[in-house]
């Protein structure tokens with residue numbers, strides 16, 4: 456197991472925010488960072504549930520910690536918050552720092568299969584390696600009680616990871632997520648590069664395995680057991696540009712026979728895509744997850 460290096464620690468919300476780094480096997484040996492908020496109640500003898508926050512394009516492990524406004528409510532409920540980076544860094548792929556929506560800061564939480572991007576395996580990092588690393592480090596976390604939330608590209612990540620791993624996560628929520636990435640511009644660009652090129656209107660199964668709307672439409676999670684909350688601002692330019700498509704998620708929920716309580720998709724009047732929107736609804740999302748993590 457890799458050794459965690461503690462890079463910086465700050466007191467916040469009566470707990471501690473620590474930035475850690477470790478060499479990641481999933482990312483081909485590249486060093487990756489994450490932030491961990493530990494409420495003051497956490498200890499090895501009294502481990503706390505874990506909320507995983509996935510940030511969006513151009514962000515990193517600091518974005519949610521600094522701007523999200525999650526930590527006071529997490530502290531109130533005795534929840535840890537783990538905030539990983541959004542992509543490998545320094546993979547030395549040609550062009551990886553040229554586009555804001557591909558390469559560095561744009562890992563899409565998937566496993567790339569194209570040889571050029573072979574170190575871009577954020578899915579394995581989040582689902583397998585990070586939980587193992589956290590368990591091994593014995594930081595006072597109860598990794599049998601985890602939920603996941605995220606923003607935009609990270610909202611796609613949160614929904615997709617939950618729908619693929621309902622035994623790992625108790626619930627998922629998202630601010631302004633890309634709900635149907637196999638059909639929308641950011642997702643198509645990423646999947647074309649990281650997985651395989653596709654010009655057909657019906658994408659290959661390898662793409663669909665990372666598309667939350669498709670995953671929800673085909674979900675075999677027991678009736679009544681899906682726990683998803685989504686908020687999208689009506690003033691969000693990326694919504695208007697067709698990047699988010701929350702209606703696709705609603706349609707998928709209907710197709711799969713889910714109630715509106717299982718899959719709540721809320722349009723919030725006038726809010727945009729920024730962290731002002733996220734921080735406004737941050738507490739509601741943390742409270743939502745606390746219901747399932749502390750049940």
Ligand SMILES: N[C@@H](CCC(=O)N[C@@H](CSC=O)C(=O)NCC(=O)O)C(=O)O
Nearest residue numbers: 511512513514555606607608609729730
């Ligand atoms: N092209 C711009 C926009 C980048 C941007 O809006 N990033 C969002 C996430 S978009 C979907 O994943 C974000 O969260 N930005 C951080 C923030 O603090 O708002 C650019 O390159 O700046």
